[in-house]
Amino acid sequence: xxxxxxxxxxxxxxxxxxxxxxxxxxxxxxxxxxxxxxxxxxxxxxxxxxxxxxxxxxxxxxxxxxxxxxxxxxxxxxxxxxxxxxxxxxxxxxxxxxxxxxxxxxxxxxxxxxxxxxxxxxxxxxxxxxxxxxxxxxxxxxxxxxxxxxxxxxxxxxxxxxxxxxxxxxxxxxxxxxxxxxxxxxxxxxxxxxxxxxxxxxxxxxxxxxxxxxxxxxxxxxxxxxxxxxxxxxxxxxxxxxxxxxxxxxxxxxxxxxxxxxxxxxxxxxxxxxxxxxxxxxxxxxxxxxxxxxxxxxxxxxxxxxxxxxxxxxxxx
Numbered sequence: 001x002x003x004x005x006x007x008x009x010x011x012x013x014x015x016x017x018x019x020x021x022x023x024x025x026x027x028x029x030x031x032x033x034x035x036x037x038x039x040x041x042x043x044x045x046x047x048x049x050x051x052x053x054x055x056x057x058x059x060x061x062x063x064x065x066x067x068x069x070x071x072x073x074x075x076x077x078x079x080x081x082x083x084x085x086x087x088x089x090x091x092x093x094x095x096x097x098x099x100x101x102x103x104x105x106x107x108x109x110x111x112x113x114x115x116x117x118x119x120x121x122x123x124x125x126x127x128x129x130x131x132x133x134x135x136x137x138x139x140x141x142x143x144x145x146x147x148x149x150x151x152x153x154x155x156x157x158x159x160x161x162x163x164x165x166x167x168x169x170x171x172x173x174x175x176x177x178x179x180x181x182x183x184x185x186x187x188x189x190x191x192x193x194x195x196x197x198x199x200x201x202x203x204x205x206x207x208x209x210x211x212x213x214x215x216x217x218x219x220x221x222x223x224x225x226x227x228x229x230x231x232x233x234x235x236x237x238x239x240x241x242x243x244x245x246x247x248x249x250x251x252x253x254x255x256x257x258x259x260x261x262x263x264x265x266x267x268x269x270x271x272x273x274x275x276x277x278x279x280x281x282x283x284x285x286x287x288x289x290x291x292x293x294x295x296x297x298x299x300x301x302x303x304x305x306x307x308x309x310x311x312x313x314x315x316x317x
Contacts, residue, residue, distance in 0.1 A: 003305050004064075006044035008032050008052050011071055015048070015294025022302050034058060041065065046301045049078065051262075056082040067304035069297035072284065073097060074233060075314050076206045084315045091303075091310035093296030094151060097284035101203075102155035104283035105231050106163070108255040109144070109199055112227045113137050117277050137198075137225075140165040145197030147190070148204035148232070149175040156201065157184045169193055172204075194221040201229040202236055215241035222251050231283040234258035243269045246276055257283045 005019050008029030016026050029040045032052035041047065041062040047054070050071045059065065059082045068083055070092040083090050111117065115134040122130030144160050146153045149172035158181035160166040169185045170178060171193045178184050187193055194200055200222065204210060214230075215238030222228065228251060230237055239260050245251055253275040259268075262281060270276055284293075300310045 003045040004043055005046045005048055005301055006040055007048045008037060008040065009050040009071075011048065011050070011294040011297075012290055014291055015071075015298045018295055018298040019048075019301065024301075024305070037061075046305060048297050048301060051077060054078045059083055059086065059088065062088075067091065067301050067310070069300040069310075070314065071293045071297045074205060076233065076235070080315050084317065087317060089300075089304045089310055089317060090314040091297070091300035091312050092314045093293045093300075094312055096292035096296050097286075097289040098151035098155055100286045100289040101152045101231055101283045102159060103286075104257065105152075105156050105201055105203075105229055106159050108229050108231070108277065109139065109160070109164075109201075109227075111277060112199070112229075112253050112255055113139055113142075118274060121274075141167065142198040143167045143169060143196060145187075145193035145200045146170045147193060147200070147202045148172055149178055149186070150203060152232075153201075153203040154178060154180070154184075156203065157181055169197065191218075191221055194218045195223075197226060198223070199227045199229065202232045204232055204236065206233045206235045211235050212238055214238065216245065219245040219251065224250060224252065226251050228254040230255075231257040234260045234262060239268075239270065243273070246270075246273050249275070253277075255279075257281055 002025055004025045004027050006027045006029055009032060019026060030036045037058045038061040041058060044062055045064050045066055047068040048071060049068060054077060056079045059079055065088050067089040068078060073092055073094050075090060075092055078090060080090050114136045118134060119130060144166045146157060149170040153170055157168045157170060160168050161181050161183050169187045171187045171190045178186060214236055219241060242254060246254060255277040257279045258281050300312060303310045
């Protein structure tokens, strides 16, 4: 029996080849509007998805759907409850990009500490004396506060401790202890992370409890010399509050890879600030991670369509 795999947003050839070599038919989607997805999914046995939104009506239109495989980690763009009620596996690739995002975050910590972006701008405009204006800092002995002790958070902690001699504290109400890396401190009070850290980095999913949670309440706890980083999900953050605190120089700077709305609006207020670094949600998009995500999602589809439970299920059936 030949199964059809719908891919609404393109992936690298290796992922598609894995599926065709297994005998599956690939169907590339027409687009990612709700109408396009509803039309395309009608004859699909499997979905390999990236960032498009797969709502209840889209999933219910897939009468033959058996599995939805996420090319990545976060499944907040998938109505997992509807999929579960319909007996559809949702699988993801949690190991594929954890190291890539941890490396990205470490790079941002270094770039913020040494004011790489303002320095680049200054050289290009002939402001050589900028070298004496920005208070770059060493990272040895500085405190990194991590919100979220999962795969990315713990990898980042290990790199910061062993690579930069930083002190690391992690807040995660669901984690009792972390044995690797040694030296990381588990903190039960999230306010300690924001109040005492030199760098604060978010590495948690979006839930009803965390959506829009991080705003002025937390930013007002931070030291004027501290920095904020979000490479998790834009919906965690109140961007207007971050703009206000950066504009008033109440913290030293920030770095964002994710946004409340993606792509951000063209005249976003954050664009006017010189103490923030912005990247286009590409922390996980290294060549190696993209390959791992594509193959991991394809393998999950093959497992389910072959009658096996997926290695990395996001839901329970």
